[in-house]
Amino acid sequence: MGSTGADRTRPDRNRVLILNPESGDRTHVDDVVELAGDHGFEVRRTRDGGDATQLARETAPDADLVVAAGGDGTVNEVVNGVVAAEALESTTVAVVPAGTGNNFAANVGIESIEAGFEAVERDRRRRIDLGVADGRTFVNSCVGGVTAEASTETSSERKSELGVLAYVAATFEVARSFDSLPLRVETAAGSDGERRQTWNGEALFVLVGNCRRFAGSRTAQAHVEDGLFEVTIVEDAPPTNILGEVALERLFGRDSVHIVRRRTPSLTIESRRGPVEYSLDGELLETDRLSLETRASALEVVVGERYRSNPDARGVNRPRT
Numbered sequence: 001m002g003s004t005g006a007d008r009t010r011p012d013r014n015r016v017l018i019l020n021p022e023s024g025d026r027t028h029v030d031d032v033v034e035l036a037g038d039h040g041f042e043v044r045r046t047r048d049g050g051d052a053t054q055l056a057r058e059t060a061p062d063a064d065l066v067v068a069a070g071g072d073g074t075v076n077e078v079v080n081g082v083v084a085a086e087a088l089e090s091t092t093v094a095v096v097p098a099g100t101g102n103n104f105a106a107n108v109g110i111e112s113i114e115a116g117f118e119a120v121e122r123d124r125r126r127r128i129d130l131g132v133a134d135g136r137t138f139v140n141s142c143v144g145g146v147t148a149e150a151s152t153e154t155s156s157e158r159k160s161e162l163g164v165l166a167y168v169a170a171t172f173e174v175a176r177s178f179d180s181l182p183l184r185v186e187t188a189a190g191s192d193g194e195r196r197q198t199w200n201g202e203a204l205f206v207l208v209g210n211c212r213r214f215a216g217s218r219t220a221q222a223h224v225e226d227g228l229f230e231v232t233i234v235e236d237a238p239p240t241n242i243l244g245e246v247a248l249e250r251l252f253g254r255d256s257v258h259i260v261r262r263r264t265p266s267l268t269i270e271s272r273r274g275p276v277e278y279s280l281d282g283e284l285l286e287t288d289r290l291s292l293e294t295r296a297s298a299l300e301v302v303v304g305e306r307y308r309s310n311p312d313a314r315g316v317n318r319p320r321t
């Protein structure tokens, strides 16, 4: 458990909160600082992009708990800092959602700033998988294709309103052109009976989910304790058809001819026509060959009450798409 009443005015060196004051609509700063003080956290503020990684790297070796207070970009940076400090065995990461989309926080069952601090005090911890793409760590997803471009262009206001399905729809609205990508996607065999497979063709998107799941299911949270990515390839087809299919698949659970799904511990994505842009939790990376692998149960995180280790278990999900 954390600090008790008598200690609360004095920051606990073992508890560090890394605060991005620029995330979301920036109205969180005073609340977060006050709650952090109440809960015995030393607060370290970022001053620029990249700072959260640096601060996490510096503080993780001596901290039992590092909290990322910001959005998905901040969580990504903090986790990369803990990885860089080689502190995954000794440091737990928690999240106080203060960004725009806050996908990671939602996927671990934390829906508000207050809930983030409550979860820290409740102290329910789980070890979750991390994704690694060409040496860079991600927690939520790695997406290639139109989505990568559009995700940076979609306005903050829209991002906060969008569910998974709407996100794909918005991508088509935002992106002006729909150049398909000639790709070869090779997925490795998994311990759960998944076979090694190669997909070759023209894709609009490749969506690799670690914590996050894409269209076609009842919940946006993926199973993040199984050592597997959920890979969704959206094949090239007229946009209206694709949207119809995604909606149909979601509503009726039908297999779609234009949507290919795989579960795998690792994969490579190769472009046959120059570099492709990928978004790793919102950070962009351009390459013509990307190697991805999971690090199973690598990161200990504080989860909220609503977190389910297996989101597909019967009777536990609320629809969230």
Ligand SMILES: Nc1ncnc2c1ncn2[C@@H]1O[C@H](COP(=O)(O)OP(=O)(O)OP(=O)(O)O)[C@@H](O)[C@H]1O
Pocket (backbone or CB within 6 Å): 020, 021, 022, 023, 024, 025, 046, 047, 048, 049, 050, 051, 070, 071, 072, 073, 074, 075, 098, 099, 100, 101, 102, 103, 159, 282
């Ligand atoms: N002090 C700062 N000044 C300016 N930019 C910052 C600062 N600290 C962090 N950043 C940058 O802010 C960006 C946005 O952060 P973050 O992703 O956490 O919030 P968001 O985009 O509002 O939320 P979400 O990703 O959940 O939609 C990151 O790219 C990060 O590099």
